[in-house]
Amino acid sequence: MRFLTGRLAMASLVALAAGLGAAQAAQDDITVAMQLEPPHLDPTSAAAQAIDSVVYINIFEGLTRFMDDGSIVPALAKSWDISDDGLTYTFNLNQGVTFHDGTTFDAEDVKFSLDRARAEDSTNAQKALFAAIADVTVVDPMTVRLTLSEPNGNMLFNLAWGDAVIVAPESIDDIKTNPVGTGPYKFANWVQGDKIELMANDSYWGSAPAIKSATFKFISDPTAAFGAVMAEDVDVFTGYPAPENVPQFEADPRFQVLNVATEGETILSTNNKMPPLDNVKVRKAIAHAIDRQAIIDGAMFGMGTPIGTHFAPHHPDYVDLTGNSGYDPELSKKLLAEAGFPDGFTTTLKLPPPSYARRGGEIIAAQLRAVGIKTETSNLEWAQWLEQVFRGKDYGLTIVSHTEPFDIGIYARPDYYFQYDNPAFQELYAELNKTTDAAKRSEMLAELQTMISLDYVNGYLFQLATPTIAKAGVQGLWKNAPTAAVDLPAMSWAN
Amino acid sequence: MLRYALKRALSLLISLAIASLVIFLVIEVAPGDPASYMLGINAQPETVAALRAELGLDVPKMQRYLAWVGGMARGDFGTSYTYRTPVGQMIADRMWVSLPLALYALALSTLIAFPAGIYAAARRGKPGDIAVMGATQLGVAVPNFWFAMMLVLIFAINLRWFSAGGFPGWDIGFFLALKSLTLPAIALALPQSAILARVMRSSLLDILSEDFMRTARAKGLSRRQALWRHGLRNALIPVLTIIGLQFSFLLAGGIIIEQVFFLPGLGRLIFQSISARDLIVVESVVMLLVFSVILVNFLVDLAYAAVDPRLRSRT
Numbered sequence: 001m002r003f004l005t006g007r008l009a010m011a012s013l014v015a016l017a018a019g020l021g022a023a024q025a026a027q028d029d030i031t032v033a034m035q036l037e038p039p040h041l042d043p044t045s046a047a048a049q050a051i052d053s054v055v056y057i058n059i060f061e062g063l064t065r066f067m068d069d070g071s072i073v074p075a076l077a078k079s080w081d082i083s084d085d086g087l088t089y090t091f092n093l094n095q096g097v098t099f100h101d102g103t104t105f106d107a108e109d110v111k112f113s114l115d116r117a118r119a120e121d122s123t124n125a126q127k128a129l130f131a132a133i134a135d136v137t138v139v140d141p142m143t144v145r146l147t148l149s150e151p152n153g154n155m156l157f158n159l160a161w162g163d164a165v166i167v168a169p170e171s172i173d174d175i176k177t178n179p180v181g182t183g184p185y186k187f188a189n190w191v192q193g194d195k196i197e198l199m200a201n202d203s204y205w206g207s208a209p210a211i212k213s214a215t216f217k218f219i220s221d222p223t224a225a226f227g228a229v230m231a232e233d234v235d236v237f238t239g240y241p242a243p244e245n246v247p248q249f250e251a252d253p254r255f256q257v258l259n260v261a262t263e264g265e266t267i268l269s270t271n272n273k274m275p276p277l278d279n280v281k282v283r284k285a286i287a288h289a290i291d292r293q294a295i296i297d298g299a300m301f302g303m304g305t306p307i308g309t310h311f312a313p314h315h316p317d318y319v320d321l322t323g324n325s326g327y328d329p330e331l332s333k334k335l336l337a338e339a340g341f342p343d344g345f346t347t348t349l350k351l352p353p354p355s356y357a358r359r360g361g362e363i364i365a366a367q368l369r370a371v372g373i374k375t376e377t378s379n380l381e382w383a384q385w386l387e388q389v390f391r392g393k394d395y396g397l398t399i400v401s402h403t404e405p406f407d408i409g410i411y412a413r414p415d416y417y418f419q420y421d422n423p424a425f426q427e428l429y430a431e432l433n434k435t436t437d438a439a440k441r442s443e444m445l446a447e448l449q450t451m452i453s454l455d456y457v458n459g460y461l462f463q464l465a466t467p468t469i470a471k472a473g474v475q476g477l478w479k480n481a482p483t484a485a486v487d488l489p490a491m492s493w494a495n
Numbered sequence: 496m497l498r499y500a501l502k503r504a505l506s507l508l509i510s511l512a513i514a515s516l517v518i519f520l521v522i523e524v525a526p527g528d529p530a531s532y533m534l535g536i537n538a539q540p541e542t543v544a545a546l547r548a549e550l551g552l553d554v555p556k557m558q559r560y561l562a563w564v565g566g567m568a569r570g571d572f573g574t575s576y577t578y579r580t581p582v583g584q585m586i587a588d589r590m591w592v593s594l595p596l597a598l599y600a601l602a603l604s605t606l607i608a609f610p611a612g613i614y615a616a617a618r619r620g621k622p623g624d625i626a627v628m629g630a631t632q633l634g635v636a637v638p639n640f641w642f643a644m645m646l647v648l649i650f651a652i653n654l655r656w657f658s659a660g661g662f663p664g665w666d667i668g669f670f671l672a673l674k675s676l677t678l679p680a681i682a683l684a685l686p687q688s689a690i691l692a693r694v695m696r697s698s699l700l701d702i703l704s705e706d707f708m709r710t711a712r713a714k715g716l717s718r719r720q721a722l723w724r725h726g727l728r729n730a731l732i733p734v735l736t737i738i739g740l741q742f743s744f745l746l747a748g749g750i751i752i753e754q755v756f757f758l759p760g761l762g763r764l765i766f767q768s769i770s771a772r773d774l775i776v777v778e779s780v781v782m783l784l785v786f787s788v789i790l791v792n793f794l795v796d797l798a799y800a801a802v803d804p805r806l807r808s809r810t
Binding site for chain 2 (some may be wrong): 223407
């Protein structure tokens, strides 16, 4: 027994010494923490952002990809030609690309991936991205042609999503637990409930990344998150869950804080079919009763940009329409009286778990009460929220951050949970999809943004920003998040 | 004896069948659908339907229940809806964290409680006793997650002796792994040891006033000798009962501590599975806990009968 304990103690010491040795060499490993654990690792069959955070760009690549400023650049596709009528996209693929299992990447894999995503029984959470594709043809091993049923100005953008990454038929069966992609990192290990480890792919077709091994840790409790960062157990925490601690990190020279602008339009979603919210005057009254800055300061500790429509302020086509719904409680009361509710009314406010919703909800309830609108507030789990609010449409008001990039199209779906049914919007949106001319698109987007702003479909609150807390030496972190991603190949340690 | 054992075994099976039905119905009644949870708020309704079909959620409830129970009878707990890995494997992995943590906490709690309880009983009414009782009062009153946060603040953030949480796995070495469970185990153990110390003290004091203790003293043993030779052994019976109860509490009750220290244990698995509506995981974990309780009862029944022959004829 003594022998055994001795051996174990020895082994522990050796392990400890090895750890110390590694710390003294130039650092090429990183530990990135985030709040939620991915349910599995297939970005093409679930909406969980945590999946993209781990695999996007790192393990899987698409034909195109997002950069942190929102631009779309080539990835597996080296270049492309678009026919004059906008109906044919010919992609030239990069040569010498292999999947992590050694199989070759070619046009057949592209066809397989896109056909799988748009198939009848596809479980792709963003299937609508591929709706315009009529056919995928393999021209030769390094060339693939997409034929569209109608022109689509968003095609290159759509193909950059995590839901559009290229997967291989050889490894598709195990993709959820053993993802095999073409990216600069290979999946190494997953201790469920705890961490996922990736290591650099030595035979990567592009330039080799500076970080050789990466660990993703999942820490859901805000107090635990604070402890892990302060104790320097983690190097980076993306989507840090407790904005109230941010000033403390800002004051500490060991850390850097990035306020990352996300694609999350945080809105007071309104059931446009439920009386009295079906009356545009009532919705306008609600919009004018809300003091956005008070919500940003009170619920988000100052993080977030006010919005007046469902569009990201950092997008070049954004129009600032916050003036349509300025804070004016007197006007709000007047509108309520005109709509036939001089004494206000009562509706429900159903709040999902994130703190923007729970904290923001309390502030909004107080602001609405000030103009006479009483809310019956209830807190729901996500699963309940999806069932009651999203699917059952049994709600008056709710607060949600819509985190998908460029998602104004949900207003063209009358069966969507807002139940906004405006044929003019639907026609214009269909027109936009067919338009490829940039100037014309800009104009149409402005009109769409204005339309929903003046219909007061929802209460437009703010663009969600989430803090990234990192050790001071970490370089290459994303300052904006056009999609959920932890871009490991862009990262390195300052010496 | 054999007939008695068979009867008990039959009642065990009936209990399990009823428990499985109740668990299944109660959990399935909860609103929420794993497929919509996974696909989020941009998915088309037909995509959700396709995923439901893929997960086998579109078959009638009764059929799913029978498949689940049938699988369990063969030792197959099914496949998690969200993780898509076998539930049995997931539970086994988590047990490697939760079980050692519970045992570690139990050992710590006993190591603290026994000396404290004996010391207090031996010095009844004196300052030492009052100090111990005051400390245990505090230990019972303060919740374990508060202890947990204080431990992290002192030992992880300020002194940097431990990590703030996480579990590196047993393959990095027994002592390093054990070290990472130390703060959570202390946080779990402190309130438990306070309760245990109080039980130990009062149980000892009860024994000290018994006739046989007086006889022992009359035979010429000192107070201390009597306490160690005759008192302690008899006082242990209620203490062991409490330890038994505490163990099941520590195993299932580590949920909050596992959250605070982000440990990949059983509690965190249940927590995650409930919010993702990974019903088959929740059902299987609950069923496993029920099974262990029923099994222990069954074994206790058999043990009683072995000790007390009257029980065999009565049933």
